[in-house]
Amino acid sequence: MAYNLIIDQGNSRAKVAIFDKWQIVKQWQFYQLTTSDIDTITRSYPIEAAIYCSVATYGEEIIVSLRKTAKRVYELTSMLPLPITVDYATPATLGRDRIAAAAGAAALFPGQKVLVVDAGTAVTYDLVTQNAHFAGGSIAPGLWMRSHSLHTMTKRLPEVDAENNPENLPLWATSTTDAIRNGVMRGIAAEIIYHAEMAGSDTFVIITGGDADTISKIIDTTSESPSGPRLKTGFEVDPDLVTKGLNSILLYNEPD
Ligand SMILES: Nc1ncnc2c1ncn2[C@@H]1O[C@H](COP(=O)(O)OP(=O)(O)OP(=O)(O)O)[C@@H](O)[C@H]1O
Numbered sequence: 001m002a003y004n005l006i007i008d009q010g011n012s013r014a015k016v017a018i019f020d021k022w023q024i025v026k027q028w029q030f031y032q033l034t035t036s037d038i039d040t041i042t043r044s045y046p047i048e049a050a051i052y053c054s055v056a057t058y059g060e061e062i063i064v065s066l067r068k069t070a071k072r073v074y075e076l077t078s079m080l081p082l083p084i085t086v087d088y089a090t091p092a093t094l095g096r097d098r099i100a101a102a103a104g105a106a107a108l109f110p111g112q113k114v115l116v117v118d119a120g121t122a123v124t125y126d127l128v129t130q131n132a133h134f135a136g137g138s139i140a141p142g143l144w145m146r147s148h149s150l151h152t153m154t155k156r157l158p159e160v161d162a163e164n165n166p167e168n169l170p171l172w173a174t175s176t177t178d179a180i181r182n183g184v185m186r187g188i189a190a191e192i193i194y195h196a197e198m199a200g201s202d203t204f205v206i207i208t209g210g211d212a213d214t215i216s217k218i219i220d221t222t223s224e225s226p227s228g229p230r231l232k233t234g235f236e237v238d239p240d241l242v243t244k245g246l247n248s249i250l251l252y253n254e255p256d
């Protein structure tokens with residue numbers, strides 16, 4: 001059995017996955033991915049092809065080590081052929097995780113307009129059209145960045161774990177801690193809904209990234225008196241959207 005290896009080097013973590021065609025077989029996360037991690041993985045899983053995507057450093061050693069075991073190694077750059085079209089004025093500066101997530105949305109929901117929300121170190125909101133165009137989007141601070149910067153850039157605000165207990169946000173906070181939790185959590189939820197409304201009611205919403213689960217808990221899709229910002233269209237959480245998108249880009253570039 002020969003597998004494909006996917007590496008998503010994010011701002012905070014690297015996510016590594018083994019795929020058998022379209023199926024995830026195994027996944028890992030590394031705060032500091034090294035070539036010896038790659039060597040360990042490729043000793044257990046024979047690799048046919050690999051794709052490397054980084055929003056951070058260039059990762060030359062990782063690519064060199066991939067080339068020792070995989071027959072074909074792709075690097076996601078603005079030069080790699082893509083299964084989606086990128087309508088960005090500066091394609092070379094477009095975040096590769098944004099391209100990958102958009103490709104994932106196009107692969108999972110073909111013919112569907114999708115708002116892709118990636119809630120990680122930063123939060124990005126990107127529109128993928130019915131005919132698989134990356135139409136553009138927004139970059140905003142991530143959950144932790146918001147609460148941490150309120151602490152570091154003021155004199156009186158404490159460090160707050162804003163993601164704790166999202167089911168229990170007061171509507172009007174009466175303590176400093178709750179006010180920060182509210183501002184951070186409801187702020188992101190409201191941004192998601194605002195972008196979804198701008199995209200139109202025919203748009204499906206996918207939320208991915210390390211904070212996707214937390215944020216999805218305060219988005220209300222049903223109730224008449226919502227406990228959190230209300231999203232009229234459906235949404236789905238898929239923590240593996242970037243990984244699946246990278247796999248779709250790899251498969252798109254593989255020889256038949
Ligand atoms: N230095 C930090 N201290 C505490 N929490 C952090 C720190 N860095 C990141 N986080 C947590 O992780 C979240 C985002 O990182 P995460 O790795 O989940 O993002 P990602 O989407 O998986 O990848 P990326 O690194 O590309 O953004 C933050 O919002 C926060 O919850």
Ligand SMILES: CC(C)(CO)[C@@H](O)C(=O)NCCC(=O)O
Nearest residue numbers: 055093094095096097098122139
């Ligand atoms: C916005 C982030 C940091 C999100 O991870 C990443 O996609 C990035 O570094 N983007 C480059 C700038 C751009 O996308 O236009």
Ligand SMILES: [K+]
Nearest residue numbers: 118120121122
């Ligand atoms: K991200």
